[in-house]
Amino acid sequence: NQVPKASLSSAVQWSRHSSHASRGTRPLSTLSTLSFSDEVRSALDNKKPLVALESTIISHGMPYPQNYETAIEVEKVVRDNGAIPATIAILDGQIQIGLSHDQIRKLAKLGRGAVKASRRDLAVVLSKKQTGATTVSATMILAHRAGIPVFATGGIGGVHRGYENSLDASADLTELGRTPVAVVCAGVKSILDIGKTLEFLETQGVTVATYGSTPDFPAFFTRTSGFKSMLNIETPLEAAELIAANHSIDLQSGIVIGVPIAEIDAMDDRLVGEAIDLAVRESNEQGIFGKESTPFLLKRVNELTGGNSLKSNIALVKQNASVAAKIAKDLSSLNS
Ligand code: PSU
Ligand code: MN
Secondary structure, eight states, rough: OOOOOHHHHHHIIIIIIISSSTTTTTTTSSSEEEEEHOOOOOHHHHHOOEEHHHHHHHHHHSSSTTTHHHHHHHHHHHTTTEEEEEEEEETEEEESSSHHHHHHHHEEEEEEEOOOOOOHHHHHHHEEEEEEEEOOOHHHHHHHHTTTTTEOOOOOOBTTTTHHHHHHHHHHHHHHHHHHOEEEEEOOOBBBBBHHHHHHHHHTTTEEESSSOOBOOOOOTTTTOSOOOOOEEEHHHHHHHHHHHHHHTTTHHHHHHOOOOOGGGGOOOHHHHHHHHHEEEHHHTOOOOOGGGHHHHHHHHHHHHHHHHHHHHHHHHHHHHHHHHHHHHHHHHHHH
Protein backbone atom coordinates (compact mmCIF):
# COMPACT_ATOMS: atom_id res chain seq x y z
CA ASN A 1 0.00 0.00 0.00
CA GLN A 2 1.95 2.98 -1.27
CA VAL A 3 -0.78 5.51 -0.93
CA PRO A 4 0.29 8.38 1.33
CA LYS A 5 -1.95 9.23 4.23
CA ALA A 6 -0.61 12.72 4.35
CA SER A 7 -3.63 14.92 4.38
CA LEU A 8 -5.06 14.17 7.79
CA SER A 9 -1.77 14.17 9.65
CA SER A 10 -0.62 17.36 7.98
CA ALA A 11 -3.86 19.05 8.99
CA VAL A 12 -3.29 18.00 12.58
CA GLN A 13 0.28 19.19 12.45
CA TRP A 14 -0.76 22.46 10.92
CA SER A 15 -2.94 23.46 13.80
CA ARG A 16 -1.73 21.56 16.80
CA HIS A 17 1.99 21.34 16.53
CA SER A 18 2.34 24.36 14.30
CA SER A 19 4.97 23.02 11.97
CA HIS A 20 6.74 25.93 10.29
CA ALA A 21 7.30 23.95 7.14
CA SER A 22 3.63 23.45 6.45
CA ARG A 23 2.99 27.18 6.76
CA GLY A 24 5.58 28.39 4.30
CA THR A 25 7.16 31.62 5.46
CA ARG A 26 4.23 32.86 7.50
CA PRO A 27 5.09 33.52 11.16
CA LEU A 28 3.16 31.15 13.36
CA SER A 29 2.30 33.74 15.94
CA THR A 30 -0.26 35.17 13.54
CA LEU A 31 -2.19 31.89 13.35
CA SER A 32 -5.33 31.92 15.42
CA THR A 33 -5.07 29.12 17.95
CA LEU A 34 -7.71 26.50 18.43
CA SER A 35 -8.89 25.83 21.94
CA PHE A 36 -9.64 22.14 22.50
CA SER A 37 -11.82 20.66 25.21
CA ASP A 38 -9.90 18.10 27.29
CA GLU A 39 -11.97 15.28 25.85
CA VAL A 40 -11.29 16.27 22.23
CA ARG A 41 -7.61 16.96 22.89
CA SER A 42 -7.15 13.54 24.41
CA ALA A 43 -9.08 11.85 21.59
CA LEU A 44 -6.83 13.55 19.02
CA ASP A 45 -3.68 12.63 20.93
CA ASN A 46 -4.79 9.02 21.19
CA LYS A 47 -6.03 8.85 17.59
CA LYS A 48 -9.54 8.02 18.69
CA PRO A 49 -12.38 8.57 16.20
CA LEU A 50 -14.02 11.99 16.35
CA VAL A 51 -17.13 13.52 14.83
CA ALA A 52 -17.31 17.28 14.28
CA LEU A 53 -20.67 18.97 14.94
CA GLU A 54 -21.76 22.45 13.84
CA SER A 55 -23.31 25.14 16.01
CA THR A 56 -25.53 27.20 13.67
CA ILE A 57 -28.03 24.38 13.95
CA ILE A 58 -28.09 25.18 17.69
CA SER A 59 -28.31 28.98 17.48
CA HIS A 60 -30.30 29.48 14.28
CA GLY A 61 -31.69 26.08 13.35
CA MET A 62 -33.90 25.23 16.34
CA PRO A 63 -35.70 27.07 19.15
CA TYR A 64 -34.63 26.98 22.81
CA PRO A 65 -34.74 24.64 24.75
CA GLN A 66 -35.02 21.95 22.07
CA ASN A 67 -31.79 23.21 20.55
CA TYR A 68 -29.90 22.66 23.81
CA GLU A 69 -31.45 19.25 24.49
CA THR A 70 -30.79 18.11 20.93
CA ALA A 71 -27.17 19.25 20.95
CA ILE A 72 -26.54 17.29 24.16
CA GLU A 73 -28.38 14.20 22.90
CA VAL A 74 -26.53 14.28 19.59
CA GLU A 75 -23.21 14.28 21.46
CA LYS A 76 -24.42 11.28 23.45
CA VAL A 77 -25.40 9.43 20.28
CA VAL A 78 -21.87 9.99 18.93
CA ARG A 79 -20.35 8.59 22.15
CA ASP A 80 -22.76 5.64 22.23
CA ASN A 81 -21.61 4.73 18.73
CA GLY A 82 -17.92 4.69 19.54
CA ALA A 83 -16.65 8.18 18.70
CA ILE A 84 -15.97 11.46 20.50
CA PRO A 85 -18.12 14.49 19.60
CA ALA A 86 -16.45 17.83 18.84
CA THR A 87 -19.03 20.60 18.70
CA ILE A 88 -17.40 23.63 17.12
CA ALA A 89 -18.10 27.33 17.75
CA ILE A 90 -16.33 30.64 18.35
CA LEU A 91 -16.88 32.01 21.84
CA ASP A 92 -15.85 35.63 22.45
CA GLY A 93 -13.41 35.45 19.57
CA GLN A 94 -11.87 32.12 20.63
CA ILE A 95 -12.24 29.10 18.36
CA GLN A 96 -13.47 26.16 20.43
CA ILE A 97 -13.18 22.56 19.27
CA GLY A 98 -15.38 20.68 21.74
CA LEU A 99 -17.79 22.53 24.01
CA SER A 100 -18.83 21.95 27.62
CA HIS A 101 -22.54 21.57 28.39
CA ASP A 102 -22.47 25.08 29.87
CA GLN A 103 -20.97 26.49 26.68
CA ILE A 104 -23.62 24.69 24.61
CA ARG A 105 -26.37 26.05 26.85
CA LYS A 106 -25.04 29.60 26.50
CA LEU A 107 -25.04 29.34 22.74
CA ALA A 108 -28.51 27.75 22.74
CA LYS A 109 -29.90 30.60 24.84
CA LEU A 110 -28.10 33.24 22.78
CA GLY A 111 -29.83 31.90 19.67
CA ARG A 112 -29.85 34.51 16.92
CA GLY A 113 -27.78 36.74 19.20
CA ALA A 114 -24.82 34.69 18.02
CA VAL A 115 -23.35 35.56 14.64
CA LYS A 116 -24.25 32.98 12.02
CA ALA A 117 -20.71 32.42 10.83
CA SER A 118 -19.85 30.96 7.46
CA ARG A 119 -16.40 31.22 5.78
CA ARG A 120 -16.69 34.94 5.02
CA ASP A 121 -17.66 35.79 8.62
CA LEU A 122 -14.78 34.02 10.37
CA ALA A 123 -12.32 36.93 10.19
CA VAL A 124 -14.98 39.36 11.42
CA VAL A 125 -15.98 37.24 14.40
CA LEU A 126 -12.33 36.67 15.37
CA SER A 127 -11.18 40.27 14.99
CA LYS A 128 -14.18 41.66 16.84
CA LYS A 129 -14.05 38.91 19.47
CA GLN A 130 -17.66 38.00 18.85
CA THR A 131 -19.52 34.79 19.52
CA GLY A 132 -20.08 32.95 16.28
CA ALA A 133 -22.10 29.84 15.59
CA THR A 134 -20.42 28.05 12.73
CA THR A 135 -22.36 26.92 9.66
CA VAL A 136 -21.43 23.83 7.69
CA SER A 137 -18.81 25.78 5.70
CA ALA A 138 -17.07 27.32 8.73
CA THR A 139 -17.31 24.08 10.71
CA MET A 140 -15.66 22.19 7.84
CA ILE A 141 -12.78 24.66 7.81
CA LEU A 142 -12.21 24.42 11.55
CA ALA A 143 -12.74 20.65 11.71
CA HIS A 144 -10.15 20.20 8.98
CA ARG A 145 -7.68 22.40 10.85
CA ALA A 146 -8.28 20.36 13.97
CA GLY A 147 -7.69 17.13 12.05
CA ILE A 148 -11.27 15.82 12.18
CA PRO A 149 -12.32 14.40 8.79
CA VAL A 150 -15.92 13.39 9.60
CA PHE A 151 -18.72 15.83 10.38
CA ALA A 152 -22.40 15.26 11.13
CA THR A 153 -25.25 17.73 10.81
CA GLY A 154 -28.94 17.94 9.85
CA GLY A 155 -28.95 19.42 6.39
CA ILE A 156 -26.44 21.34 4.30
CA GLY A 157 -27.18 24.63 2.60
CA GLY A 158 -27.79 24.59 -1.12
CA VAL A 159 -28.90 26.49 -4.17
CA HIS A 160 -32.03 28.46 -3.32
CA ARG A 161 -35.15 28.40 -5.43
CA GLY A 162 -35.11 31.39 -7.75
CA TYR A 163 -31.30 31.25 -8.02
CA GLU A 164 -31.61 32.68 -11.56
CA ASN A 165 -32.50 36.04 -10.03
CA SER A 166 -30.90 35.99 -6.56
CA LEU A 167 -27.65 34.06 -7.15
CA ASP A 168 -28.22 32.70 -3.63
CA ALA A 169 -26.20 29.52 -3.29
CA SER A 170 -24.86 28.49 0.11
CA ALA A 171 -21.15 28.86 0.86
CA ASP A 172 -21.44 25.26 2.10
CA LEU A 173 -21.33 24.13 -1.53
CA THR A 174 -18.12 25.93 -2.47
CA GLU A 175 -16.57 24.85 0.83
CA LEU A 176 -17.33 21.25 -0.03
CA GLY A 177 -15.38 21.87 -3.23
CA ARG A 178 -12.26 23.03 -1.38
CA THR A 179 -12.09 21.34 2.03
CA PRO A 180 -11.60 17.58 2.48
CA VAL A 181 -14.20 16.83 5.14
CA ALA A 182 -17.01 14.27 4.80
CA VAL A 183 -20.38 15.73 5.77
CA VAL A 184 -23.01 13.26 6.91
CA CYS A 185 -26.44 14.87 6.52
CA ALA A 186 -30.05 14.12 5.62
CA GLY A 187 -29.64 15.77 2.24
CA VAL A 188 -31.02 19.21 1.49
CA LYS A 189 -34.41 20.58 2.33
CA SER A 190 -36.82 21.24 -0.46
CA ILE A 191 -36.87 24.88 0.66
CA LEU A 192 -33.94 24.69 -1.77
CA ASP A 193 -33.67 23.64 -5.39
CA ILE A 194 -32.33 20.11 -4.92
CA GLY A 195 -31.60 19.48 -8.61
CA LYS A 196 -29.56 22.69 -8.95
CA THR A 197 -27.79 21.95 -5.65
CA LEU A 198 -26.59 18.60 -7.00
CA GLU A 199 -25.47 20.26 -10.26
CA PHE A 200 -23.52 22.85 -8.25
CA LEU A 201 -21.85 20.12 -6.20
CA GLU A 202 -20.91 18.28 -9.39
CA THR A 203 -19.27 21.41 -10.77
CA GLN A 204 -17.41 21.82 -7.47
CA GLY A 205 -16.10 18.27 -7.78
CA VAL A 206 -17.87 17.00 -4.69
CA THR A 207 -18.54 13.27 -4.33
CA VAL A 208 -22.18 12.77 -3.31
CA ALA A 209 -23.40 9.44 -1.94
CA THR A 210 -26.61 8.15 -0.44
CA TYR A 211 -26.32 5.91 2.60
CA GLY A 212 -28.49 2.80 2.26
CA SER A 213 -30.24 1.40 -0.79
CA THR A 214 -32.61 4.21 -1.88
CA PRO A 215 -31.18 5.59 -5.13
CA ASP A 216 -32.31 9.17 -4.42
CA PHE A 217 -30.35 11.86 -2.72
CA PRO A 218 -32.58 12.47 0.34
CA ALA A 219 -34.71 15.59 0.84
CA PHE A 220 -34.26 16.06 4.60
CA PHE A 221 -37.86 15.64 5.86
CA THR A 222 -38.55 12.99 3.24
CA ARG A 223 -36.53 10.02 2.00
CA THR A 224 -36.67 10.75 -1.70
CA SER A 225 -36.12 13.86 -3.80
CA GLY A 226 -36.57 12.65 -7.35
CA PHE A 227 -32.83 13.25 -7.91
CA LYS A 228 -30.25 10.48 -7.91
CA SER A 229 -26.97 10.34 -6.01
CA MET A 230 -23.78 9.30 -7.78
CA LEU A 231 -23.62 6.14 -5.69
CA ASN A 232 -25.03 4.24 -2.76
CA ILE A 233 -23.04 3.26 0.28
CA GLU A 234 -24.36 0.37 2.30
CA THR A 235 -22.00 0.22 5.28
CA PRO A 236 -19.91 2.56 7.45
CA LEU A 237 -16.79 0.74 6.21
CA GLU A 238 -17.68 1.51 2.59
CA ALA A 239 -18.01 5.17 3.52
CA ALA A 240 -14.71 5.08 5.41
CA GLU A 241 -12.99 3.55 2.37
CA LEU A 242 -14.40 6.30 0.18
CA ILE A 243 -13.09 8.98 2.55
CA ALA A 244 -9.70 7.27 2.82
CA ALA A 245 -9.47 7.14 -0.99
CA ASN A 246 -10.29 10.84 -1.17
CA HIS A 247 -7.46 11.55 1.28
CA SER A 248 -5.09 9.21 -0.55
CA ILE A 249 -5.14 11.36 -3.66
CA ASP A 250 -5.07 14.58 -1.66
CA LEU A 251 -8.05 15.94 -3.55
CA GLN A 252 -8.79 18.72 -1.04
CA SER A 253 -12.48 18.48 -1.78
CA GLY A 254 -15.23 17.18 0.44
CA ILE A 255 -17.77 14.38 0.35
CA VAL A 256 -21.49 14.51 1.07
CA ILE A 257 -23.09 11.41 2.54
CA GLY A 258 -26.86 11.73 2.47
CA VAL A 259 -28.66 9.58 5.03
CA PRO A 260 -32.41 9.31 4.33
CA ILE A 261 -34.55 10.07 7.38
CA ALA A 262 -35.96 6.90 8.99
CA GLU A 263 -39.35 5.90 7.58
CA ILE A 264 -41.02 6.36 10.95
CA ASP A 265 -39.71 9.93 11.34
CA ALA A 266 -40.32 11.04 7.75
CA MET A 267 -42.97 13.66 7.01
CA ASP A 268 -45.86 13.51 4.63
CA ASP A 269 -44.60 14.71 1.24
CA ARG A 270 -47.61 16.84 0.48
CA LEU A 271 -47.94 18.41 3.94
CA VAL A 272 -44.32 19.48 4.21
CA GLY A 273 -44.32 20.51 0.55
CA GLU A 274 -47.20 22.91 1.12
CA ALA A 275 -45.57 24.39 4.22
CA ILE A 276 -42.34 24.91 2.31
CA ASP A 277 -44.06 26.50 -0.68
CA LEU A 278 -45.86 28.93 1.61
CA ALA A 279 -42.69 29.75 3.58
CA VAL A 280 -40.76 30.43 0.36
CA ARG A 281 -43.58 32.68 -0.90
CA GLU A 282 -43.62 34.61 2.38
CA SER A 283 -39.87 35.07 2.35
CA ASN A 284 -40.09 36.51 -1.18
CA GLU A 285 -42.94 38.81 -0.18
CA GLN A 286 -41.07 40.02 2.89
CA GLY A 287 -37.87 40.54 0.94
CA ILE A 288 -35.84 38.16 3.11
CA PHE A 289 -32.45 37.50 1.54
CA GLY A 290 -28.81 36.61 2.21
CA LYS A 291 -27.92 34.86 5.45
CA GLU A 292 -31.39 35.50 6.92
CA SER A 293 -33.04 33.36 4.30
CA THR A 294 -32.31 29.85 5.61
CA PRO A 295 -33.10 30.60 9.31
CA PHE A 296 -36.35 32.30 8.26
CA LEU A 297 -37.46 29.34 6.16
CA LEU A 298 -36.52 26.79 8.85
CA LYS A 299 -38.50 28.70 11.48
CA ARG A 300 -41.53 29.23 9.25
CA VAL A 301 -41.71 25.58 8.20
CA ASN A 302 -41.51 24.58 11.88
CA GLU A 303 -44.40 26.93 12.67
CA LEU A 304 -46.51 25.92 9.69
CA THR A 305 -46.21 22.22 10.50
CA GLY A 306 -47.17 22.79 14.12
CA GLY A 307 -43.78 21.69 15.40
CA ASN A 308 -43.90 18.38 13.53
CA SER A 309 -40.98 19.33 11.36
CA LEU A 310 -38.89 20.03 14.46
CA LYS A 311 -39.52 16.47 15.69
CA SER A 312 -38.38 15.05 12.36
CA ASN A 313 -35.42 17.39 12.37
CA ILE A 314 -34.27 16.20 15.80
CA ALA A 315 -34.69 12.54 14.85
CA LEU A 316 -32.69 12.85 11.66
CA VAL A 317 -29.80 14.74 13.27
CA LYS A 318 -29.44 11.92 15.79
CA GLN A 319 -29.50 9.31 13.06
CA ASN A 320 -26.83 11.20 11.13
CA ALA A 321 -24.70 11.42 14.27
CA SER A 322 -24.86 7.67 14.76
CA VAL A 323 -23.92 6.94 11.14
CA ALA A 324 -21.09 9.49 11.28
CA ALA A 325 -19.71 7.97 14.48
CA LYS A 326 -19.61 4.50 12.91
CA ILE A 327 -17.91 5.90 9.81
CA ALA A 328 -15.35 7.77 11.94
CA LYS A 329 -14.63 4.57 13.85
CA ASP A 330 -14.03 2.55 10.69
CA LEU A 331 -11.95 5.34 9.18
CA SER A 332 -9.74 5.47 12.21
CA SER A 333 -9.19 1.66 12.03
CA LEU A 334 -8.27 2.00 8.34
CA ASN A 335 -5.75 4.70 9.21
CA SER A 336 -4.10 2.84 12.07
N1 PSU B 1 -30.21 23.46 6.83
C1 PSU B 1 -30.92 22.91 7.84
N2 PSU B 1 -30.67 23.32 9.12
C2 PSU B 1 -29.71 24.25 9.41
C3 PSU B 1 -28.94 24.80 8.33
C4 PSU B 1 -29.23 24.38 7.07
O1 PSU B 1 -31.77 22.10 7.59
O2 PSU B 1 -29.52 24.60 10.58
C5 PSU B 1 -27.85 25.78 8.63
C6 PSU B 1 -26.48 25.10 8.54
O3 PSU B 1 -25.61 25.67 9.50
C7 PSU B 1 -26.02 25.48 7.15
C8 PSU B 1 -26.57 26.87 7.03
O4 PSU B 1 -24.61 25.45 6.98
O5 PSU B 1 -27.86 26.80 7.64
C9 PSU B 1 -26.68 27.34 5.60
O6 PSU B 1 -27.03 28.68 5.57
P1 PSU B 1 -27.03 29.46 4.17
O7 PSU B 1 -28.13 28.83 3.38
O8 PSU B 1 -27.29 30.88 4.51
O9 PSU B 1 -25.70 29.22 3.55
MN1 MN C 1 -27.33 32.19 1.10
